[in-house]
Amino acid sequence: MQHKDIWRGLDQLAGQHGLSASGLAKRAGLDPTSFNPSKREGANGRPRWPTTESLARVLEAVGAGFYDFAALVEGRRGGSAPLIGFGQAQQDGFFDDAGFPVGAGWDDARFPGLGTETVYALQVSGDSMEPAYRAGDRIIVAPGAEVKLGDRVVAKTAQGEVMAKVLARKNTRIIELASLNPDYPSREFKPSEIAWIARILWASQ
């Protein structure tokens, strides 16, 4: 996080409420010159950081949350995390001594299902889905997500059976659902025999 990110967040917050930075400061009971663009860096080029007290006053004045403000500052929504490949993870500089991610080499990856879309979880019992899913595992399912061939899915038949499978084939005449365990045979259905198919996004470990 850079100081200019905070200033940008303040500008965006002001904009969301139809205000200038000056107007935002005024509404918060601060001096209207407080957030002047010219005052965001000192004459020596040193960045000026708005205080958390000023931020709290501003957020109070426009009825916004700190969490919402932080999303503006970071230009991000929920459901993302730093990401690298296993290969890069072998190199120095990606983890601190305690194993936490550090450094600039991490991408920021959005993760499907972890933002605001509707998801639900199903808990596995028994061993009928091993080795893919063990008893007690929880899978996160996104009913609104696009489903492609090869995706792991939860499907419900017209008869009411709910199962976890792999979508092997889907066309106007047939829906083939392969077993998660390749030792078991695929099952084929007519489209009318399937009530819905939803993509599995995540499995707990």
Add this chain to the structure above:
Amino acid sequence: MQHKDIWRGLDQLAGQHGLSASGLAKRAGLDPTSFNPSKREGANGRPRWPTTESLARVLEAVGAGFYDFAALVEGRRGGSAPLIGFGQAQQDGFFDDAGFPVGAGWDDARFPGLGTETVYALQVSGDSMEPAYRAGDRIIVAPGAEVKLGDRVVAKTAQGEVMAKVLARKNTRIIELASLNPDYPSREFKPSEIAWIARILWASQ
């Protein structure tokens, strides 16, 4: 947002990284006394607000985001979803016609790693981790999470190797990491040969 919320957030952030507030300040290159409980209010009772510059340094030092910190400050708890078992899912009344969850029978389940704690993602390449993880899969790892026997973990050796395993045994003399594929043998290490172990929370599907 009150000033004490920010201090609480800082304390929680410190705790997540196994630090005291003093240790957190120190790690951020600030004076270790900066966040002393005694300095959070002035002698006249006026609240003291940490500067955004100090926050930025702290977040940089522990690799956390401003957004994550804001969630701590506001006590926000993301990362939950409706949950039922696969058995219940066979019954009527849990899904609408399009497969979205409906009805009152769903529990609300919190999901580790999907709220505010620090997590990162590693992307799998190649087929060396099948059948547990396929190429392109992403696993979510929580460096601060408690690790128990039987957990799937990412471990880094003192030599720098990073691997995904199952924690089979851990005591003062030996750390045994079992392969995710039971056809492969376990590996045993002296504790000094392991730099860190972090729990895998989720695998993409």
Add this chain to the structure above:
DNA sequence: CCTTTACTAGGAATATTAACCTATCATCAA
């Protein structure tokens, strides 16, 4: 067009936090 208000730059004074320092107690390792 004129007046008022808003926005912005810039400087000095004021207020507040961080840095620096000292001291004490607690914890950990040898």
Add this chain to the structure above:
DNA sequence: TTGATGATAGGTTAATATTCCTAGTAAAGG
């Protein structure tokens, strides 16, 4: 048990942000 380190309280100094003020330009309204 001893010594080193960490955590905490508390005081002083240095650094930094806000407030207050002035002035110019822009925008809005009559």
